[in-house]
Amino acid sequence: MAEEDIDTLIDSPLPEEEGQLDDENRLKPAFVDAVRDAIEDGDETRAYDLVEPLHPADIADLLELLERDERRQLAAAITDLMTGEVIAELNDYVRDDMIEALPPEVVAEIAEQLDTDDAVQMLEDLEPEDQAAVLAEMEPEDRAAIESALSYPEETAGRLMQRELVAVPEHLTVGDLIDYLRDNDGLPTEFWEVFVVDHTHRPVGTCALSWILRCPRHIALADVMKRDQTLIPVSMDQEEVALRFQKYALISAAVVDEAGRLVGQLTVDDIVHIISEEAGEDTLLLSGAGDGDINEPIRDAFSARVRWLIANLGTALIASFIIWAFGAAIEKLVALAVLMPIVASIGGNAGTQTMAVTVRAIATNQLTRSNTRRILWREIRVALLNSMTVATMIGIATAIFFTPMLGVVIALAVVINILTAGIAGVAVPVLFDRMEQDPAVASSVFVTMITDSMGFFAFLGLAAAFGLAG
Structure with a gap:
């Protein structure tokens, strides 16, 4: 390549310099608005000219930023830019919506441009009849490769692998x-x-x-x-x-x-x-947020989240029952009602910290059957240090503002609850893993139930035992 050609390439303006992308490599709102205005005005030529310089990944980002009807209109205006590279970069929900709007022969043509793994990812969530229609439009060799990949379970190497190799x-x-x-x-x-x-x-x-x-x-x-x-x-x-x-x-x-x-x-x-x-x-x-995708249909998001909220409602009733059981003590000493949320909240946060560390350790194979006891003992020692520090602070503050005896009670309750949180934060995810269930799915609900229940029981029980509500 001649030196002047190299200089020309170096001096050519990049998308950031042309105004489409900001300093963090995101599409500028003004650019997105310009594309949206072109679509609303029916000016397909203007929309095409705006989008044409973008990288395929940025085109995918643009489509995800638009409303459903807008992205379909834009796709119609930039048909030859809707390459396999763009489709491969799209969010799952947006990609599925785009594919459903295209005729089978167009989808087949896009799939044939992709590596096998990307083509499989594009087609695997289609309805069976739509999937069959697309496969029928593909070349026999490509169709056989994709059908072979689809025969493997989801999220396995067979489903993800590329057949193209040397x-x-x-x-x-x-x-x-x-x-x-x-x-x-x-x-x-x-x-x-x-x-x-x-x-x-x-x-x-x-x-x-x-x-x-x-x-x-x-x-x-x-x-x-x-x-x-x-x-x-x-x-x-x-x-x-x-x-x-x-x-x-x-x-x-x-x-x-x-x-x-x-x-x-x-x-x-x-x-x-x-x-x-x-x-x-x-x-x-x-x-418990499900897929957590902002492009997820509202009904799917609702069903994914509400079941865990209902489960949490059930576990919260246990903590409420404990409070009800000590209702008479709370009536006699209002300070108990003021302070008991502190004990539960601190225990909940401690449990969440330990649980997050444990779930990550399980996911990365850092926590296995061979070192579970060592990790549990480690978290107990961390919890003991945390509990002593927090208990000392809350105990002194309570003794100053209320009574010394109440300060002792809340300090002991905090120690008990943080230690319980440390044990539960390890034990619950490990138990789910031993049962061959995803430890991230429901650990938070059960750990929260344990820390809340133990926090209320320890604080109110100790208060009754020390005669503070007698």
Whole structure:
């Protein structure tokens, strides 16, 4: 490339300089409003001109920012810009809505532009009849690959893997491999390593492209390939796959079937999405917020959230019963009613802290059966230090504003409740995990119930035992 051409490329304005993106790489409100105005005015040419310079990921962001009718109008105005790259970047709910609005032949054409894993992600949530209609419009080879992927359970390596890869027999030389890569137009356009297989198509090693480029042509692949490799079973859960990529710093990995034959590959760009999804999913499950997607239909959001609120209502009744049982004591000493929410609140926060640490440790395989006791003992010691610190502060303040005896009672109650919170914050998620249930799903409801109930019971019970409400 000539030097003046390079200078031209360097001096060419980027989207940020043209005014579409702000300093944080987000679409500017003024730009979004301009696109919206063009759509409302029916000026498709203006809308196309505004959107055309954007990166596919930014086009996806733009579609997600618009209302449902607006995004459909924009998609109609920028048909040739609605590439597979744009569809692959869309939020799940927005993508499903867009796909439903397109005819099957158009959806099939988009799917054929995508890698297998992205095409599967696009089609897997369609209604069975819509999915069948799209598959019927696809080329036989592409249709067979997608149908094969859809046969695996959701969120497994088989569902996520790409079928597009480069695999060669181990008897080749480096020169043979280079010639093969240059002469075959049907190979993937982007890959990082070549998989070496035996006569049964089982992977026996890998060759990074950097090795291939640096080795003399006469060297045998068997002499330069890396024999140690991380093989991913097709049935492995995507969360476990992500942990293996993170643990072994993988760029790509071979996926093998039950017989050990190479059937696909997973690449780090797929894993980045998985890690992001799993982290967000655990956070939302801890809060009982369902998918937590702002594009989720209102009815789905309602059904996902209300059931946990109802469950929380049931557990809250236990704490209310404890308060009712000590109603006479509260009537005689109003200070109890003033102070008991403090005990429950502090215990709840302590439980949430421990639970969040525990759920993360389970998700990342830092907490297993082999170290559960050690982690539980660690959290008990942390809880003991926290409880002594907080109890001393609240006890002194209560003694000053009320009575010294009440200060002792609330201090003891805080110690008991924070220790209980530390134990429950570990025990509840671990119990769910042992029962093969997601520990993030309902842990918060039960931990909150335990800390609230114990907080009220410890404080009011100690007050009655010390004769403060006699």
